[in-house]
Amino acid sequence: AREWDTYIDTLSAITHIRYLAIERDLPEIEAPDVWKAAKAIRLDTGLGCDLVDPHILKTLTRAGANALASILNKIEYNVIWPTHTLQNLIVLMGKPGGGSRPIALMPMIYRLWTKIRWPYMRRWEREQYHGPWDAAVRGSSALRAAILTAFGDEVAQYNGKKITKILWDFEKFYDSLSIPKLIAKCMTLGYPVKLAALGIIMHTAPRTIRAYDHHVTMGRPSNGIIAGCTQSNHFARIFLHGIVRAVLEGSPYNEVTGTPWNSIRTFVDDVSHTVRAKQPILKIMLAAGILLR
Numbered sequence: 001a002r003e004w005d006t007y008i009d010t011l012s013a014i015t016h017i018r019y020l021a022i023e024r025d026l027p028e029i030e031a032p033d034v035w036k037a038a039k040a041i042r043l044d045t046g047l048g049c050d051l052v053d054p055h056i057l058k059t060l061t062r063a064g065a066n067a068l069a070s071i072l073n074k075i076e077y078n079v080i081w082p083t084h085t086l087q088n089l090i091v092l093m094g095k096p097g098g099g100s101r102p103i104a105l106m107p108m109i110y111r112l113w114t115k116i117r118w119p120y121m122r123r124w125e126r127e128q129y130h131g132p133w134d135a136a137v138r139g140s141s142a143l144r145a146a147i148l149t150a151f152g153d154e155v156a157q158y159n160g161k162k163i164t165k166i167l168w169d170f171e172k173f174y175d176s177l178s179i180p181k182l183i184a185k186c187m188t189l190g191y192p193v194k195l196a197a198l199g200i201i202m203h204t205a206p207r208t209i210r211a212y213d214h215h216v217t218m219g220r221p222s223n224g225i226i227a228g229c230t231q232s233n234h235f236a237r238i239f240l241h242g243i244v245r246a247v248l249e250g251s252p253y254n255e256v257t258g259t260p261w262n263s264i265r266t267f268v269d270d271v272s273h274t275v276r277a278k279q280p281i282l283k284i285m286l287a288a289g290i291l292l293r
Contacts, residue, residue: 007222013180014200017187021079021197029072029116031065037115041108049087049208052108072113079197085109086205088226100211104226110202114230120192121234128190129237149265149272156276164280166288168271174232175224177239179204182225185238199231233268240266251287262287
């Protein structure tokens with residue numbers, strides 16, 4: 001019964017954001033947009049269930065590019081993907097240490113569309129997304145974020161402070177995201193509603209699992225998003241935004257500097273939690289309790 005309630009809540013949330021998205025317009029997609037996006041797709045990328053080869057997209061004539069642009073415009077106008085494209089292929093790749101890593105191969109038309117609308121995602125990130133703790137920004141990398149954090153630790157130690165650190169690893173983070181909560185957070189943070197709606201509709205499409213030569217088709221998921229999509233990192237950061245902000249607002253403040261003792265740096269779903277102080281243990285435990293709740 002609980003799983004059924006979750007499924008109904010997810011469908012209701014998707015329906016709600018779809019009707020909101022129908023009322024929002026984006027500039028029409030044209031042939032040059034299709035060609036430009038097609039160039040950004042690697043030729044050796046894996047094929048999805050639609051079996052569209054990137055070479056086809058890269059060699060489209062003007063008539064073909066215009067026709068595909070017209071299809072994409074109709075998809076955006078109606079905020080729904082063609083039924084035959086609503087299928088995601090999940091390939092289970094073996095890990096050296098055992099277990100498997102799921103690799104998602106989404107339909108090529110969806111991947112092309114995300115490349116076309118990438119500038120709108122970047123504009124939102126640049127103009128409306130505010131998360132000073134976020135290290136996953138343009139021009140940064142996981143290595144750069146780690147080096148800057150280590151540098152801060154060295155400076156604090158030089159100044160006679162102690163460093164306490166927690167490295168949070170959210171197991172199955174993408175798989176466990178609540179779709180209704182994600183949709184609500186997207187709307188709160190001003191993420192383009194049409195991009196969110198079409199993205200979440202595709203992320204919640206039925207999935208086919210492939211392991212070696214074996215395939216099994218699953219039903220429509222009631223929660224979780226697919227890693228590897230152009231929008232996946234945006235969705236993950238949006239979901240974490242409110243959580244990190246609540247931790248910082250609820251943690252002890254340094255009355256001298258007026259800033260939280262707890263320093264949090266996130267790189268998508270990798271979270272580094274640090275306190276640099278004379279007595280850091282209690283301060284970090286108070287914040288960790290908020291995060292766990």
